[in-house]
Amino acid sequence: MxxxxxxxxxxxxxxxxxxxxxNFFGYPITPQTExxxxxxxxxxxxxxxxxxxxxxxxxxxxxxxxAGVGKRVLTTSSSPGISLMAEGVSxxxxxxxxxxxxxIVRAGPGLGGILPAQSDYLQATKGHxxxxxKLLVLAPASVQEAVxxxxxxxxxxxxxxxxxxxxxxxxxxxxxxxxDLPDMxxxxxxxxxxxxxxxxxxxxxxxxxxxYLKEDMCNANSWKLKEKADEIERKEQRSEAYxxxxxxxxxxxxxxxxxxxxxxxxxxxxxxxxxxxVGVFRPISLWxxxxxxxxxxxxxxxxxLVVEMSTGQMVEDVKLAVLGKKPIEFYGLTGGMVPSPDxxxxxxxxxxx
Amino acid sequence: xxxxxxxxxxxxTNQTHYCPGCTHGTIHRxxxxxxxxxxxxxxxxxxxxxxxxxxxxxxxxCDMFEAAHGRAPAVATGAKRCRPDLILFxxxxxxxxxxxGAAEIxxxxxxxxxITVIFVNNAIYGMTGGQMAPTTMPGQVTxxxxxxxxxxxxxxxxRVVELLSTLRTPAYLARVxxxxxxxxxxxxxxxxxxxxxxxxNTCFTMVEILSVCPTNWGxxxxxxxxxxxxxxxxxxxxxxxxxxxxxEADSAAEAGVLQGA
Ligand SMILES: Cc1ncc(C[n+]2csc(CCOP(=O)(O)OP(=O)(O)O)c2C)c(N)n1
Ligand code: SF4
Numbered sequence: 001m002x003x004x005x006x007x008x009x010x011x012x013x014x015x016x017x018x019x020x021x022x023n024f025f026g027y028p029i030t031p032q033t034e035x036x037x038x039x040x041x042x043x044x045x046x047x048x049x050x051x052x053x054x055x056x057x058x059x060x061x062x063x064x065x066x067a068g069v070g071k072r073v074l075t076t077s078s079s080p081g082i083s084l085m086a087e088g089v090s091x092x093x094x095x096x097x098x099x100x101x102x103x104i105v106r107a108g109p110g111l112g113g114i115l116p117a118q119s120d121y122l123q124a125t126k127g128h129x130x131x132x133x134k135l136l137v138l139a140p141a142s143v144q145e146a147v148x149x150x151x152x153x154x155x156x157x158x159x160x161x162x163x164x165x166x167x168x169x170x171x172x173x174x175x176x177x178x179x180d181l182p183d184m185x186x187x188x189x190x191x192x193x194x195x196x197x198x199x200x201x202x203x204x205x206x207x208x209x210x211x212y213l214k215e216d217m218c219n220a221n222s223w224k225l226k227e228k229a230d231e232i233e234r235k236e237q238r239s240e241a242y243x244x245x246x247x248x249x250x251x252x253x254x255x256x257x258x259x260x261x262x263x264x265x266x267x268x269x270x271x272x273x274x275x276x277x278v279g280v281f282r283p284i285s286l287w288x289x290x291x292x293x294x295x296x297x298x299x300x301x302x303x304x305l306v307v308e309m310s311t312g313q314m315v316e317d318v319k320l321a322v323l324g325k326k327p328i329e330f331y332g333l334t335g336g337m338v339p340s341p342d343x344x345x346x347x348x349x350x351x352x353x
Numbered sequence: 354x355x356x357x358x359x360x361x362x363x364x365x366t367n368q369t370h371y372c373p374g375c376t377h378g379t380i381h382r383x384x385x386x387x388x389x390x391x392x393x394x395x396x397x398x399x400x401x402x403x404x405x406x407x408x409x410x411x412x413x414x415c416d417m418f419e420a421a422h423g424r425a426p427a428v429a430t431g432a433k434r435c436r437p438d439l440i441l442f443x444x445x446x447x448x449x450x451x452x453x454g455a456a457e458i459x460x461x462x463x464x465x466x467x468i469t470v471i472f473v474n475n476a477i478y479g480m481t482g483g484q485m486a487p488t489t490m491p492g493q494v495t496x497x498x499x500x501x502x503x504x505x506x507x508x509x510x511x512r513v514v515e516l517l518s519t520l521r522t523p524a525y526l527a528r529v530x531x532x533x534x535x536x537x538x539x540x541x542x543x544x545x546x547x548x549x550x551x552x553x554n555t556c557f558t559m560v561e562i563l564s565v566c567p568t569n570w571g572x573x574x575x576x577x578x579x580x581x582x583x584x585x586x587x588x589x590x591x592x593x594x595x596x597x598x599x600x601e602a603d604s605a606a607e608a609g610v611l612q613g614a
C-alpha cells in the first residue's frame with residue numbers, strides 16, 4: 001500500500017483498528033487526545049465502540065471488563081492519566097489479561113507540562129501498580145515504528161496474557177510522518193480465549209479474579225507471573241545499534257524513542273566534523289531491557305553517554321548492562337525541553353576532546 | 354408431582370462465609386432465582402465487589418469477575434460494550450458503590466449502560482470491621498464515628514437511588530428491603546424486573562436493597578431487622594423511583610406515596 005501522511009496519535013488509532021481492536025475506552029489528556037478523537041470518528045466505519053470514560057480509573061477498569069470477555073481493547077493516555085491507571089493495570093496483570101495501553105509521555109511530576117518528556121521510564125519499567133508483575137514496554141522512535149509496535153502489541157498481549165504498554169514521548173504523538181499501514185488483521189485466526197467470561201454455557205463458570213486469601217495460592221500466582229516475566233525477558237528484548245561498526249568507539253550513546261533520533265543526528269555530525277567514532281544504541285523494549293545487546297556494544301566503546309528527556313531514569317539500567325567496566329556520563333533536559341542535536345554534539349565533544 | 358421450589362441453578366453449592374443473620378445470602382438467592390427464571394444464567398456475567406461479598410464469585414454459578422473496590426460498574430461497562438449479548442450484573446456494598454465507586458456508578462447510570470446493579474445498603478463497612486459508610490445513619494455508632502455519625506461533621510447519608518433519579522437518562526431504579534419475608538418477596542420482584550429490562554436491552558437498572566449487618570451493628574439478627582425497620586426505612590423510602598415505561602412524574606409520585614407510607 002502507498003504511504004500516507006499521518007499524525008502519530010491518529011496512526012496509533014488506525015494501527016489498533018488494523019490489529020483487530022474494536023473497543024476503546026479513554027479520557028482526554030494532552031498530548032494524546034487525537035487518539036480518542038480519531039477513533040470516535042473512525043470506529044463507526046468498522047463497527048467499533050468508543051466510550052469516553054469518566055476518568056482514567058474507570059477507563060482502565062473498562063479495559064479489564066473488555067479483556068475479560070475476550071476482546072482486544074485499547075486505551076491511551078498521558079503521564080497523569082497513566083498514574084491513575086496503575087490500580088487497574090495491577091488487577092489486569094494479576095488476572096493474566098491481555099490489554100494494550102499507550103503512554104504518550106508529558107513532562108512531570110505533578111501536572112508538569114504538556115510538552116514531550118521521558119520522565120515516566122521508571123514508573124513503566126520498574127513499578128507502576130502494586131504487586132509482583134512486569135509490564136512489557138515498547139518505545140517507538142518514529143510514527144512508522146509506533147504503528148508497527150501497536151499492531152504487534154496486541155499479538156504479544158494475547159500470546160503472553162499480559163498488559164503491554166507502548167510508550168512514546170509527546171513527539172511521537174504529535175509529529176506527522178509518512179507511514180505504511182498494515183493490512184486489516186484477519187480476525188478469524190486470533191488466539192482462542194477459552195478462559196474468557198463469555199457466559200457459562202455448556203461449561204462451568206469462568207472466573208476472572210486476583211484475590212487469593214490463601215497465601216500459598218497468592219504466592220503461586222506471583223510466581224506464575226514471574227515465570228511469564230522470565231520468558232518475556234528471554235524472548236522479547238529488542239534494540240537497534242546505529243552506525244556502530246568497527247572495534248573501537250570513542251563514545252557509545254544510549255537513548256530511546258525520539259531522543260535516539262536526535263542523538264543519531266548528533267553522532268553523524270561529530271563523526272563527520274570531528275572524525276570521531278560515535279555509535280548510538282537504542283533500546284526498543286524498555287522492559288525487558290536489552291542488557292546483553294547493550295553490553296556487547298558497550299565493549300567496543302571507551303565511554304558511554306546516556307541521553308534522556310528526564311533527569312536520568314534509564315542510567316541505572318545502562319549501569320546494570322555495563323557493570324562498571326566503562327565510564328558512564330549523562331546528559332538530559334526535561335520539563336518539556338528537548339535536547340537538540342547541537343546540545344548532544346556539544347556534550348559528545350566535551351567527552352572526546 | 355410438579356416441582357414448585359428448588360435450589361437455584363445459578364447458585365453453586367458452596368457454603369457461604371456470611372455471618373449468621375446476614376442478608377447477603379438472601380440477596381444472592383434473589384439474583385440467582387431471577388437469572389434462572391428468565392433463562393439468563395448461561396449468558397450472565399457477574400462482577401463481585403470489594404466488601405463482604407468479595408467472594409460472590411464462589412457462590413454464583415455463572416461467569417464472574419472480581420473487581421477493584423468501587424470499579425464494578427466500569428468493569429461491567431467494558432464487558433457489556435464489548436459483548437452486548439451478555440447479561441452483566443454488579444453486586445456492590447455501600448462503601449464500594451457510594452463512596453470509593455461514586456463516580457463509576459454515577460456515570461454508568463448516566464451513560465445508560467445496559468447492566469443490572471445490585472446495591473446492598475447495610476449502612477456500614479462490613480468487611481473491614483464496621484467503619485462509617487456514606488449511608489451510615491445520623492447518630493449511628495461505628496468504629497470510625499464512635500460517638501455516632503454527626504451530620505455537621507460527616508454530612509447526611511447519601512440516598513443513592515434518589516440521586517440517580519435526577520439523571521435524565523432512562524433507568525429502572527428501585528429501593529427494596531430484605532429484613533422480613535414480605536420485603537424479600539417484593540425485593541425479588543424488583544431484582545427480576547431489573548434483569549428483565551436488561552434482557553430486553555431497555556436501560557440501566559439498579560436495585561438498592563436495605564440490608565442488615567448484625568455483626569458490626571452489634572445486634573442480634575432479630576434486633577437488626579427491627580433496627581432497619583425503625584431507623585433506615587424512614588430515611589430510605591422503598592419504591593420504584595424510575596421506570597422506563599413510566600413518566601418521571603408518575604415515578605416521583607409513587608416514591609412520594611411510599612415515602613409517606
Ligand atoms: C482501594 C481500596 N481501599 C480500601 C480497601 C479496603 N476495604 C475493603 S472492603 C471495604 C469496605 C466495604 O464496605 P461495603 O462496600 O459497605 O461492603 P460490605 O462489606 O458492608 O458488604 C474497604 C474500605 C480496599 N480493598 N481497596
Ligand atoms: S460483617 Fe456484616 S455484611 Fe459482612 S457478612 Fe457479616 S453480617 Fe454480613
